[in-house]
Structures are given as C-alpha cells and as structure tokens.
Amino acid sequence: MSDSSTGEVSCRNQLGVFSHVFVGRPRSIRSITLCSATLGEDGKTEPPLGPLYIAAVVERLGLEVDFRDFQLQPAAHGLSGDALAAFLADHHAVVAISCFVDMLPAVIDATRMLHRQRPETVFLLGGPGPTASARRILEKYPWIHGVVRGEGEETVSQWIGFLRGQVGGPIPGMCYWDQGKIYDGGERSRNLALDSLPLPAYELIDWSQYTQARIITTRGCSYRCSFCDVTQLWGNRSVYRSLDATITEMEMLRDRYGKSCVGIVDDTFVLNRERVRQFCRMLLERRSSIAWGCFGRINLMTPDLVELMAKAGCRGIFYGIDSGSQNVLDRTLKKVRAEHIMPVLRFSASCFDRIEASFIWGYPFESLRDFQKTLELAGQASTLAPIVSVQMHMLSPLPLSPIYRQYPQLLLEPEPEDRQWLLLPALLLDERSSVIRDLIRDAPDIYPGFYTFQTPAKRKKRKLLERAMRALNRTVGRTLFDSAAARLLREDCRPVERKLLAAEHHVADRIGVGLALGFFRRVRRRDNPGALPFEGTRGPRIVRERAETAETSSL
Numbered sequence: 219m220s221d222s223s224t225g226e227v228s229c230r231n232q233l234g235v236f237s238h239v240f241v242g243r244p245r246s247i248r249s250i251t252l253c254s255a256t257l258g259e260d261g262k263t264e265p266p267l268g269p270l271y272i273a274a275v276v277e278r279l280g281l282e283v284d285f286r287d288f289q290l291q292p293a294a295h296g297l298s299g300d301a302l303a304a305f306l307a308d309h310h311a312v313v314a315i316s317c318f319v320d321m322l323p324a325v326i327d328a329t330r331m332l333h334r335q336r337p338e339t340v341f342l343l344g345g346p347g348p349t350a351s352a353r354r355i356l357e358k359y360p361w362i363h364g365v366v367r368g369e370g371e372e373t374v375s376q377w378i379g380f381l382r383g384q385v386g387g388p389i390p391g392m393c394y395w396d397q398g399k400i401y402d403g404g405e406r407s408r409n410l411a412l413d414s415l416p417l418p419a420y421e422l423i424d425w426s427q428y429t430q431a432r433i434i435t436t437r438g439c440s441y442r443c444s445f446c447d448v449t450q451l452w453g454n455r456s457v458y459r460s461l462d463a464t465i466t467e468m469e470m471l472r473d474r475y476g477k478s479c480v481g482i483v484d485d486t487f488v489l490n491r492e493r494v495r496q497f498c499r500m501l502l503e504r505r506s507s508i509a510w511g512c513f514g515r516i517n518l519m520t521p522d523l524v525e526l527m528a529k530a531g532c533r534g535i536f537y538g539i540d541s542g543s544q545n546v547l548d549r550t551l552k553k554v555r556a557e558h559i560m561p562v563l564r565f566s567a568s569c570f571d572r573i574e575a576s577f578i579w580g581y582p583f584e585s586l587r588d589f590q591k592t593l594e595l596a597g598q599a600s601t602l603a604p605i606v607s608v609q610m611h612m613l614s615p616l617p618l619s620p621i622y623r624q625y626p627q628l629l630l631e632p633e634p635e636d637r638q639w640l641l642l643p644a645l646l647l648d649e650r651s652s653v654i655r656d657l658i659r660d661a662p663d664i665y666p667g668f669y670t671f672q673t674p675a676k677r678k679k680r681k682l683l684e685r686a687m688r689a690l691n692r693t694v695g696r697t698l699f700d701s702a703a704a705r706l707l708r709e710d711c712r713p714v715e716r717k718l719l720a721a722e723h724h725v726a727d728r729i730g731v732g733l734a735l736g737f738f739r740r741v742r743r744r745d746n747p748g749a750l751p752f753e754g755t756r757g758p759r760i761v762r763e764r765a766e767t768a769e770t771s772s773l
C-alpha cells in the first residue's frame with residue numbers, strides 16, 4: 219500500500235518478520251558513530267571526503283562524532299561483514315555508514331550482525347553505494363533505519379532534527395522507517411552554495427595514516443554517459459565552489475597537513491574551461507607550488523589548456539576513454555569523436571607526467587569489430603607508455619546507470635575467466651564470500667554491479683586481452699635475464715622502452731609491454747608513493763588492484 223502524497227509505504231509483512239526493527243525514534247541523541255567503509259586501492263590511503271563532510275555538519279549540530287575509517291584496518295576486506303562488524307564494536311546508539319557499490323553487501327552483512335547484538339541500534343546509510351537502492355534496502359533489510367540519497371549535508375541535518383523531535387517529516391533526500399512505515403521524502407534540491415558548507419572535518423583524522431590528499435571543487439556532471447551513474451547521483455547539474463575557497467583549502471592541506479600533492483576528484487574537472495584557466499592563473503599568481511591531478515575529458519582538452527594546467531602544477535590526468543569504436547561511443551552518449559582521442563593523448567603526454575587511459579569492454583551492443591577498435595586504440599595509447607597507462611575493465615552495470623536500466627534482463631554472473639577484468643571485486647566467484655554471494659543473488663537489482671552483461675564474442679575478446687597479459691608477464695620476466703630490461707627497474711631509459719615497444723607488432727602485445735613499462739616506473743618510484751596524483755604502488759595489472767582480489771590474481 220502506498221500514499222503518493224506523503225511518499226509513505228507500509229511494510230507490515232516485513233515488520234511481522236522483523237518485529238524487533240526500529241519503529242520509533244531515540245529520545246535523545248548526543249553522539250554518533252560515523253564510519254567510512256570505502257576501501258582504498260593500490261596501497262594508497264585517501265581521506266574519505268564524503269563522510270568527512272557529513273561529520274563536519276553533524277559536529278556543527280553539537281553531536282560528538284566517533285569517526286572510523288575502515289580502510290585503515292590492516293584486516294579490512296569486503297568478502298563478508300565480519301571484519302567491518304568487529305571494527306564497529308563499541309559503537310554508539312546511532313551508526314552511520316558510507317560506502318560505494320563495491321562494499322554495499324559487506325555493509326549490509328555487518329549491520330545485520332550488529333543488529334543481532336544490539337537491536338536498538340539506529341543504522342543510517344549514505345554515499346553512492348546505497349543511494350541507488352534506498353527504498354529497496356529498507357524493504358529488504360528493515361533493521362536499517364534510513365538511507366540518504368546523494369548529497370548528504372542538509373538531509374542528515376534534518377534527519378537529526380527529526381530524531382530529536384525538532385522537525386517533522388517527510389525528509390527530502392532520504393527514505394526512512396518511522397512508526398512501522400517507510401517514508402520517502404522525494405528529491406532534495408541541490409545545494410547551490412557550496413562555499414557555505416563547513417570544510418570536511420579534517421581534524422578528526424590522523425593525517426600520518428594517509429598517503430594522498432583529495433579535494434572536490436565541483437559537484438555533479440552535465441554529461442550523460444549511459445554506463446555512469448553520476449548524473450543520477452547528483453542530478454544533471456554541476457555546482458561549483460569558488461576558486462578562492464578551493465585554492466585556500468589546497469594551501470591549507472599543504473601548510474597544515476604537509477600534503478603538497480592533491481587529487482581533485484570532481485567528476486569532470488575541465489567541464490568549465492574558463493574556470494580551469496582562471497584556477498591555473500590563480501595558482502600561478504599565488505605561487506602555490508602544489509602538484510595536482512584531475513579527471514579530464516577528451517572533447518574538452520586543447521593544447522593551450524593542457525599547457526597551462528601543466529604549468530600550474532597539474533601532473534596527472536585521468537581520461538575515461540571507454541571505447542575506440544565510434545558506434546559504441548555514440549550509443550553510450552559519450553559525445554567524443556574517436557579520431558580526437560590519440561591527438562589529445564599525445565599532447566597531454568607531452569605535458570603531464572602521468573595519464574590514466576581507462577577503457578571499458580563488454581557492452582551488450584559491442585561487436586567483435588567494435589572491441590578490436592578499442593584494442594587498436596589502447597595499443598596506440600600504449601606507445602606513450604609509461605606516461606600513459608591503459609586500464610581495461612569489463613562493464614559493471616551500476617544500479618542507477620541508464621545502461622543497466624535499459625538492459626536489466628542481460629545481467630550475467632561473471633565466469634571464472636572474467637575475474638581479472640571485473641571492476642568490482644569478484645564476490646560472485648569467490649569461495650570466501652559465500653554469505654555475501656547469497657545476499658547478491660537474492661537481490662540482483664540492488665547489486666547489479668557484481669554482474670556483467672551478455673556481450674557478443676565474449677570469449678574471443680577475452681582471448682585477445684589474455685594475450686596482452688602474457689606479453690606483460692613476459693616483459694616483466696625478461697628483467698631476470700635481459701640486462702637492458704632490468705635497467706628499467708632502476709632508472710629511466712627511454713631508448714630501452716622504445717625498443718621494447720617497437721619489437722611488438724600485435725596490438726595486444728604492445729598493450730602488455732606498455733603495462734610492464736608502467737610497472738617498471740612504479741618500481742623505480744616505490745620509495746616515493748603518492749608523489750604523483752593517481753600513481754600508487756599497484757602491481758603489474760590491467761585493472762586496478764584491490765585487497766580482496768590480490769590474493770588470487772594471476773600476477
């Protein structure tokens with residue numbers, strides 16, 4: 219039964235089963251346990267910005283925040299909820315958890331365990347992971363009291379007022395249980411005054427435990443790439459912070475916390491090119507001497523913009539290239555011309571130290587020919603290794619992405635051979651994650667990202683990629699008997715790199731050699747991790763490495 223005027227939905231059946239679930243509000247709330255359950259990657263640790271923004275507004279409301287960052291736990295993993303539940307021991311009566319899609323099953327499992335131990339606990343979830351399936355999560359796991367969708371500061375403030383009995387519902391921007399019913403407060407309008415928000419609660423973290431600093435200067439993206447969920451998470455609108463506030467925060471990270479290399483995590487930092495130019499000019503005028511990196515976009519880059527960015531300290535850039543086939547680029551609404559990609563990579567490689575070129579394969583409409591075009595482009599990009607580093611991962615159907623909404627019937631469990639190409643951890647393949655596997659299989663609509671899509675000629679595509687991996691292994695192995703190759707483990711030597719690349723005639727082999735060159739460079743710089751934005755300590759792999767997969771990976 220549902221009442222569309224109030225957004226109210228009654229779930230008596232569920233309450234019948236979970237008679238112990240939260241049906242009222244705690245009388246007083248003075249403190250809150252706030253946990254970031256996002257794991258880092260590549261041996262890097264970065265302050266979790268979203269939860270720290272939430273912590274700052276919660277503190278402003280006079281609550282004590284017990285902040286916990288799960289990625290700092292040596293035993294952290296997402297194969298079950300055990301480790302997270304143990305990490306949350308001795309929590310306060312209200313527990314708020316943030317995660318991305320990859321950790322959502324572990325978070326749900328952990329809350330289930332904690333709920334059994336202390337049924338009166340109030341659980342609130344937020345972040346990109348639970349946002350997509352807010353209402354479904356409450357229906358399916360009714361021990362969770364509320365899920366905040368998207369931008370969280372104003373919503374969480376109102377929710378706390380609601381718990382305290384100071385404001386009534388429904389609360390826009392979230393779904394929540396109250397008096398035995400689920401309420402959906404509908405959309406909350408975006409915060410257009412980002413400068414008025416308190417800075418992330420940086421004082422709650424121990425900076426010595428973090429290798430990198432990050433900031434966000436723009437929230438949202440105005441493109442609509444169909445495999446991405448950013449537009450659905452933030453709305454199709456980009457909201458900017460002022461440049462002065464942005465640069466002041468970067469300088470504060472440098473001066474107070476000693477971080478002179480900062481990653482800018484805006485979904486597409488270069489959306490407004492005039493703003494980027496002004497940003498660069500301000501950094502130069504203020505002699506900030508901060509190294510930074512950002513997410514670019516092929517169709518927005520020009521040689522003069524790239525030069526100015528490099529001059530102003532930009533050392534690394536991430537390009538979501540996503541396909542080399544115009545057909546796929548058009549069908550995914552990328553708004554990029556395939557012929558522009560290599561020129562942009564070339565002039566970018568002449569200015570930046572590090573470029574991540576990320577490709578996706580496994581689209582439902584990607585023919586073998588489309589895939590070969592992607593591979594050819596990745597092969598050309600690899601000739602710019604080790605500056606350009608190619609990533610090649612299978613499409614992960616994110617729950618809010620238009621492509622998943624279009625093809626939900628094409629979800630397919632990954633095959634064991636897909637393992638090394640998956641974007642999210644291979645939970646459906648992993649013997650160690652049996653509980654979580656059941657959670658996912660029981661509600662694929664909540665966790666579609668752990669599946670793949672049916673895609674034409676999948677085996678042939680995989681075989682070509684396996685060839686790239688063999689070339690990577692071979693090149694790394696060469697360092698054992700080839701003194702020229704071994705030299706690359708110790709020092710930069712462009713002629714040796716060129717020779718290794720030139721010896722390969724098949725695109726897949728060239729990709730493998732390019733990846734090996736990237737690996738050698740990381741080995742040369744291993745004493746200085748975090749010196750370059752986006753550069754970590756990851757091994758020689760074609761997709762990003764995560765703790766859970768490392769143990770079973772082929773390299």
Ligand code: B12
Binds near residue numbers: 257265344371764
């Ligand atoms: C930095 C980053 C990372 C870092 C994380 C570092 C860290 N410790 O935080 C690294 C590189 C590790 C990473 C990895 C991954 N990432 Co990532 N990442 C980002 C990025 C670029 C910025 C995150 C950020 O800081 N945002 C700024 C803050 C302010 O926004 P926010 O976190 O969303 O927080 C707001 C709300 O969500 C909400 N909120 C957040 N937490 C909470 C908690 C509570 C209690 C409440 C009430 C509200 C709330 O309020 C906040 C303020 O308004 C985003 C894209 C983006 N621009 O957001 C992608 C993004 C979050 N990543 C994404 C993905 C898919 C991943 C990966 C799973 C795969 C991948 N891309 O490699 C891995 C998984 C992590 C892992 N195990 O390795 C997706 C998430 C999709 C989804 N629906 O979950 C995003 C959105 C990018 C995308 N569209 O592909 N990522």
Ligand code: SF4
Binds near residue numbers: 442443449485538
């Ligand atoms: S992939 Fe990048 S450019 Fe496309 S919608 Fe997502 S954030 Fe925007």
